[in-house]
Amino acid sequence: MKVENKVIPSEEQMKGFVEGDIDSPISMVNLLKYKEKAKYEDGRVTELTGEEAYQIYALEVAKLVEKTGGKILFGGEVSRLMLGEVEELWDTIAIAYYPSRKKMLEMMMSPEYAEISIHRTAGLEGQLNIETKSNE
Numbered sequence: 001m002k003v004e005n006k007v008i009p010s011e012e013q014m015k016g017f018v019e020g021d022i023d024s025p026i027s028m029v030n031l032l033k034y035k036e037k038a039k040y041e042d043g044r045v046t047e048l049t050g051e052e053a054y055q056i057y058a059l060e061v062a063k064l065v066e067k068t069g070g071k072i073l074f075g076g077e078v079s080r081l082m083l084g085e086v087e088e089l090w091d092t093i094a095i096a097y098y099p100s101r102k103k104m105l106e107m108m109m110s111p112e113y114a115e116i117s118i119h120r121t122a123g124l125e126g127q128l129n130i131e132t133k134s135n136e
Contacts, residue, residue: 003086005033005126017131022101027073029130031090038122046122051091054123058094060116065096068103072096090127101131 009017035050046053062072074095081089098104107113 003128005031005090005128007121007124007126009129017101018105022105024101024133025097025099026101026104027095027097027132027134028104029128029132030092030094030096031128031130032092032094033088033125033127034091034123035125038119040118040122042118048123050123050125052123053119057116057119057123061113061120064107064110064112064116065098068098068107070096070098070103 032054034054038046038048038050038053040046040053048056058075065072072094075092076094077092078089098107
């Protein structure tokens with residue numbers, strides 16, 4: 001199994017996100033890997049760690065998620081691998097609920113999101129986002 005952390009979805013992944021059922025509720029499982037030291041694309045000098053930069057984003061994005069009608073369901077530090085094998089563990093796992101892909105996309109396209117996303121890219125080495133739907 002190949003595992004590759006990314007910061008930006010591929011064109012194919014985004015195409016799949018905006019097609020099909022965009023109105024049903026989803027939960028996104030986020031497996032996050034931080035940079036040791038934050039690196040901002042605008043070149044600003046910072047002493048923040050990747051995790052600290054990401055936390056600036058996380059606090060603000062939680063508010064935006066709530067504005068969509070969603071909520072953060074879980075967030076926690078990865079402490080160990082209980083089963084299976086992986087070369088390197090992620091640092092944190094977060095799960096966010098959205099009323100729909102459409103609402104999530106609206107949030108991601110908002111000026112408020114654009115303003116805070118600089119902290120996300122500065123702090124993340126990469127991540128996996130796993131979209132889930134309820135079986136109910």
